[in-house]
Amino acid sequence: MKISVNEQLQDVTPTSTVGAVRDRVKPDADVLIVNGFPTEPDQLLTEGDQLVLIRRGEVPSAEELDALLTARHTPGVHARVKQATIGIAGVGGLGSAVAIALARTGVGSLIIADFDLVEPSNLNRQQYFLDQLGLPKVYALRDTLARINPHVHVAACHLRLTPGNITEIFGAVDVLVEAFDRADQKAMLVETFTVRFPDKPLVAGSGMAGFGPANSVQTRRSFGNLYLCGDGTTAAAPGVGLMAPRVGVAAHHQANAVLRLLLGEDPV
Amino acid sequence: MTEGNNNMQLTINGKPTETTAGSTIQNLLDQLRLDCRQVVVERNRDIVPRQRFGEEVLADGDTLEIVHFVGGG
CATH class of the missing domain: 3.40.50.720 (NAD(P)-binding Rossmann-like Domain)
Structure with a gap:
């Protein structure tokens, strides 16, 4: 199924948890947000979810910010x-x-x-x-x-x-x-x-x-x-x-x- | 200029306006009670630098855009 991870579309297996995706995409993330709400690693994801993975205090790279703005603004x-x-x-x-x-x-x-x-x-x-x-x-x-x-x-x-x-x-x-x-x-x-x-x-x-x-x-x-x-x-x-x-x-x-x-x- | 008439017709910000023949831009600004330091004047599509307001004589049929700024920002 497709979900959005930090504004980028990703293919994940249908029974993925938030923690599993975090471990694969951004293992050091300590803030996990699904569809605007903070969540725990064991939550199951569903098709179309918007997952945001944040490491507190970390400034995104120029490429990451670019990708965010591209996703926001086209x-x-x-x-x-x-x-x-x-x-x-x-x-x-x-x-x-x-x-x-x-x-x-x-x-x-x-x-x-x-x-x-x-x-x-x-x-x-x-x-x-x-x-x-x-x-x-x-x-x-x-x-x-x-x-x-x-x-x-x-x-x-x-x-x-x-x-x-x-x-x-x-x-x-x-x-x-x-x-x-x-x-x-x-x-x-x-x-x-x-x-x-x-x-x-x-x-x-x-x-x-x-x-x-x-x-x-x-x-x-x-x-x-x-x-x-x-x-x-x-x-x-x-x-x-x-x-x-x-x-x-x-x-x-x-x-x-x-x-x-x-x-x-x-x-x- | 209409014969026997001491006035000329201008178009200012799209509106027909009459002023005395031979007026300079400065005369016109005085007539309109506009502070020459707070305006930008475009005459027939060219900006007139403010140091020329006193010497630039207007002609019948001139088209002017006068932007008057107010303070605050």
């Missing part, structure tokens, strides 16, 4: 995502969440750039931890991404992006994500990048402060290859702060737009 999707290079300009509330979503998706290379340090006020929405306070955000985020998938290549640039360095740092990307906080910086980046690389897609964020309806956050196409995620109008202001839910909605609009672009789909 081979065609994984192959395209894996060869992509995505730039993220600014790793605050938007950029840190976009980076994590793309690393989990299996994007092969990320170029992240920001001059900022992790501050306590960031923790209400940005993907950092108390033990990372004071660290440059790009290095803290690189560490977090390595815990999610150590085989994603991350180039961390701890610097201020300017019209003078943006085209050099992001020249090799397939898609650039604008994830700055300040409106004038957003405009500067979009102008600089689209003038130099008019054919490369750019996914920007504008309007995600407060706790207005999540459904007012949208992905729109602007001119050329520029896509805008947000409600377009709600600026961060006193009384209208940036909060994890809505910033997260906008960030994941951006991440999904990137994924759709990589797969040849229209993000809108």
Whole structure:
């Protein structure tokens, strides 16, 4: 009969136990999960079961993670995502969440750039931890991404992006994500990048402060290859702060737009 | 430009808009009350660098896309 072992189909004899398959496939596994529930070695397996064998504390190899993502996302999707290079300009509330979503998706290379340090006020929405306070955000985020998938290549640039360095740092990307906080910086980046690389897609964020309806956050196409995620109008202001839910909605609009672009789909 | 009329027609973000003949991009942004530092302007499919906003004179029939960013991220 056929069962799935760590997301790969395997032929086993009909009366196999979990322990017998473990001994053959991964003898050092100490956590045994069948169809989502922890189990014991003497449990009998049935056709179509999903068996997961884990050794606690062991990091899967690059090949094993690749196989997992291929099984999850289908081979065609994984192959395209894996060869992509995505730039993220600014790793605050938007950029840190976009980076994590793309690393989990299996994007092969990320170029992240920001001059900022992790501050306590960031923790209400940005993907950092108390033990990372004071660290440059790009290095803290690189560490977090390595815990999610150590085989994603991350180039961390701890610097201020300017019209003078943006085209050099992001020249090799397939898609650039604008994830700055300040409106004038957003405009500067979009102008600089689209003038130099008019054919490369750019996914920007504008309007995600407060706790207005999540459904007012949208992905729109602007001119050329520029896509805008947000409600377009709600600026961060006193009384209208940036909060994890809505910033997260906008960030994941951006991440999904990137994924759709990589797969040849229209993000809108 | 219509004769005897001191205005010209533009299309901004898909909508017909009238402005004074001879206006620069900066004049137009002032008219629309948009901060020139927070916008990206595409004129007839070309991005206009912001240092040229004050000198680039618009022409009747121009098509503009103006992206106005708001803060937060």
